[in-house]
Amino acid sequence: xxxxxxxxxxxxxxxxxxxxxxxxxxxxxxxxxxxxxxxxxxxxxxxxxxxxxxxxxxxxxxxxxxxxxxxxxxxxxxxxxxxxxxxxxxxxxxxxxxxxxxxxxxxxxxxxxxxxxxxxxxxxxxxxxxxxxxxxxxxxxxxxxxxxxxxxxxxxxxxxxxxxxxxxxxxxxxxxxxxxxxxxxxxxxxxxxxxxxxxxxxxxxxxxxxxxxxxxxxxxxxxxxxxxxxxxxxxxxxxxxxxxxxxxxxxxxxxxxxxxxxxxxxxxxxxxxxxxxxxxxxxx
Amino acid sequence: xxxxxxxxxxxxxxxxxxxxxxxxxxxxxxxxxxxxxxxxxxxxxxxxxxxxxxxxxxxxxxxxxxxxxxxxxxxxxxxxxxxxxxxxxxxxxxxxxxxxxxxxxxxxxxxxxxxxxxxxxxxxxxxxxxxxxxxxxxxxxxxxxxxxxxxxxxxxxxxxxxxxxxxxxxxxxxxxxxxxxxxxxxxxxxxxxxxxxxxxxxxxxxxxxxxxxxxxxxxxxxxxxxxxxxxxxxxxxxxxxxxxxxxxxxxxxxxxxxxxxxxxxxxxxxxxxxxxxxxxxxxx
Numbered sequence: 001x002x003x004x005x006x007x008x009x010x011x012x013x014x015x016x017x018x019x020x021x022x023x024x025x026x027x028x029x030x031x032x033x034x035x036x037x038x039x040x041x042x043x044x045x046x047x048x049x050x051x052x053x054x055x056x057x058x059x060x061x062x063x064x065x066x067x068x069x070x071x072x073x074x075x076x077x078x079x080x081x082x083x084x085x086x087x088x089x090x091x092x093x094x095x096x097x098x099x100x101x102x103x104x105x106x107x108x109x110x111x112x113x114x115x116x117x118x119x120x121x122x123x124x125x126x127x128x129x130x131x132x133x134x135x136x137x138x139x140x141x142x143x144x145x146x147x148x149x150x151x152x153x154x155x156x157x158x159x160x161x162x163x164x165x166x167x168x169x170x171x172x173x174x175x176x177x178x179x180x181x182x183x184x185x186x187x188x189x190x191x192x193x194x195x196x197x198x199x200x201x202x203x204x205x206x207x208x209x210x211x212x213x214x215x216x217x218x219x220x221x222x223x224x225x226x227x228x229x230x231x232x233x234x235x236x237x238x239x240x241x242x243x244x245x246x247x248x249x250x251x252x253x254x255x256x257x258x259x260x261x262x263x264x265x266x267x268x269x270x271x272x273x274x275x276x277x278x279x280x281x282x283x284x
Numbered sequence: 285x286x287x288x289x290x291x292x293x294x295x296x297x298x299x300x301x302x303x304x305x306x307x308x309x310x311x312x313x314x315x316x317x318x319x320x321x322x323x324x325x326x327x328x329x330x331x332x333x334x335x336x337x338x339x340x341x342x343x344x345x346x347x348x349x350x351x352x353x354x355x356x357x358x359x360x361x362x363x364x365x366x367x368x369x370x371x372x373x374x375x376x377x378x379x380x381x382x383x384x385x386x387x388x389x390x391x392x393x394x395x396x397x398x399x400x401x402x403x404x405x406x407x408x409x410x411x412x413x414x415x416x417x418x419x420x421x422x423x424x425x426x427x428x429x430x431x432x433x434x435x436x437x438x439x440x441x442x443x444x445x446x447x448x449x450x451x452x453x454x455x456x457x458x459x460x461x462x463x464x465x466x467x468x469x470x471x472x473x474x475x476x477x478x479x480x481x482x483x484x485x486x487x488x489x490x491x492x493x494x495x496x497x498x499x500x501x502x503x504x505x506x507x508x509x510x511x512x513x514x515x516x517x518x519x520x521x522x523x524x525x526x527x528x529x530x531x532x533x534x535x536x537x538x539x540x541x542x543x544x545x546x547x548x549x550x551x552x553x554x555x556x557x558x559x560x561x562x563x564x565x566x567x568x
Contacts (some may be wrong), residue, residue, distance in 0.1 A: 029389075053463075115516035118518070150435065150436065151434065151474075151491070152434065152436040152502070155498055155515075156500055156516075161473055165475055176482065187404065189438035191403065191445075191446065191449055217439075218505060221505060231439075232439045234402065
């Protein structure tokens, strides 16, 4: 007895890969490989569609039968000069159009940071910027996902370093178009992680779940993320928590790694799929 | 009109240097230079007194007219095996004796971490270990200062990554011999920093204040700390907060830096003293 209607979908159907994960591949090559592995989605980094229109990128992805959880990355709202902050908002308005043309469900916002400015003041700038983007985003049908970044990026990449601060901006704006992207790499250490994930689920603010692992020892602050299972993060436990919080979206794999980029990308992708399938099965 | 009784002490009199800051120097050379600069204290890393007795080290330091805020570093309590955790406690009992012989006011505890073990379980081990050390520490007149480490060290060096978790252990043990060492490098990004510092001050748990700076960009996870003023941390603001919280202890400079260790250490030390004096003056 078998049939598609009674068969649980292959786990890869809710798996999406960020193009940066297989950076050596161009977009068409990447989505071809992803589709061949039964992977359901591709989150598109802006860098991956340089030199082509968003419409063209959408056709490549659509032809391969993939969907687009996210355009990555918008944000970078922080600057001491108000005119620069305005320019960043304008740039993000353009990204909303790009995301709409790509049929991306959301834009992931890495909110930015300026060395030396108080982080709480910067978080105010971020809230103001997102407040101005949420109307156009809603009109375009593109959600805005604030991604808290690890505290080691607080100086120059993100003034939001825990889920709690992202959640507070969501509460302040109180708009279903604005939520949070939870990347295990950035938040795994947070003593408030479980309660914050539950809370995001309850609030309907848990927009995205990004998977990779924390390598021990980590040799580089930027490009030394590990493949799931090669690090110390309790990925099965976290996947369970996210699902228990009501999350039914994509499981997105996002690995930046000089080491993995030097490998055969097809073999690397196969390992990603195997490791993900094991986590997905254990998480239940 | 002038006189020693009405003259504010030179700022260096509350300044202490961690021996690791000028790692190329041996202990005697280091304390000679520190004393010549009018620096009042030296926090002694265990590595700096290898091959000599604690009594001998104390005589070198005492002869130079310096005091010892801290022996650095005890701790590393975490291990999945109970027998290993017992061995770590035993090792720390030995460090308490060393600290007493050095006339160190405290031991700085870097509490340790084991990749893959839940961080909250590990914090329980840490509390248990310190609970067993506090009697002997009190008997020896040596305080125990829990140092929260930056979240980028959560995998393998410290399961305590915010002041809040260190404070909770202090509250649980409720013993004036146990407190917190606040190192700006580890905690500057924490959204709860101001309230936690106030609270430590109120509780009498603010035992130590360590100064350096966060370099932008940071090129290495371990040995790329910056000299005060060369990074993005609001050191004047933090020094003010700590003093407003009632802290009257040492301002300890602790810089690990491959770059600075390659420089002329005497010139580096002069820069440290100048930068510190500027912060001290502005903080008031």
